[in-house]
Amino acid sequence: MRLLLAEDDPLLGELIVHMLKKKAGYTVEWVTDGEDAYDYAAASIYDVLILDWMMPGRSGTDVCRELRKDGYRGAVLMLTAKDTLQDRVEGLDAGADDYLVKPFEIDELLARLRALSRRNFAPIQDDTVRLGRYVVHRTNQTVHLGGERIQLSPREFQLLDLLLQNKGMVLAREVILDRIWGLDADVNLKTIDATVKLLRKKLGSSEQDGLIQSVRGVGYKLEHS
Structure with a gap:
């Protein structure tokens, strides 16, 4: 599975990348701000985007909303410390497909990534x-x-x-x-x-x-x- 992680916390980002590679063998590209997250997602193909809600440049919700506006159809998982109903609704309305509240266990993250990848959001590129x-x-x-x-x-x-x-x-x-x-x-x-x-x-x-x-x-x- 090929993933894009957008997380500005260096310790958490490094831990997530390490665990995704070590435990699942996934290919992970890691960026630390919203501008790079948007540019990477728009320019390449990923099975799932993992977007932190609060990032420099653009928030994860802003990145997700803009990508959806541009026709992006890939899977998006939002990471956030916010856990109110209004926050969850805002994230989903921005175009996220799933929502994971910090702190979380890596096994739950892996399970959610597997579930999203099986839903096969990506359109067939060539018949x-x-x-x-x-x-x-x-x-x-x-x-x-x-x-x-x-x-x-x-x-x-x-x-x-x-x-x-x-x-x-x-x-x-x-x-x-x-x-x-x-x-x-x-x-x-x-x-x-x-x-x-x-x-x-x-x-x-x-x-x-x-x-x-x-x-x-x-x-x-x-x-x-």
Whole structure:
């Protein structure tokens, strides 16, 4: 999961970044003011924005409201020490999808991030994507090679599409497990390796051709023009 954290408290920000990376293997970019939060969110793609309510430059609610006004459709989680009903209503009316009151436990933050990521706020960017010799149709979840359809299971397609959407980035096995099966699913990390092996076989690919690369001790990445 790729996250943007906007938090001006250096100790809290450093702790959140460390725990998100260590416990979940997430990719986290951290900014400390509202102006940077808006610029980063507008210029890149994140699974979830984590916005502190009170920040220099712009407040988290101002950033969220402006992004929504500009058509931003990604998930937004608001962090705040404010806990009155009026405050919660203000945050949600600004466009936040969820609300977490400080102080909080990291496990609750992780659970809320997983729930938001499963809701899949991001619109489909391309109905059809070319991947070297392959044509990937996201809407009907099919892959074609030379006009012939390659029969993939739903999990295999989800894995391919996840790697495709994060092309060039190394995805940890834990991240893949969370995004496709869910961390609470009764599967282990070996299931991911087996699914990759089957996906390569069906695509007529191998580790040597570099389509789906193994990163020893970490996970996988997709590298292809």
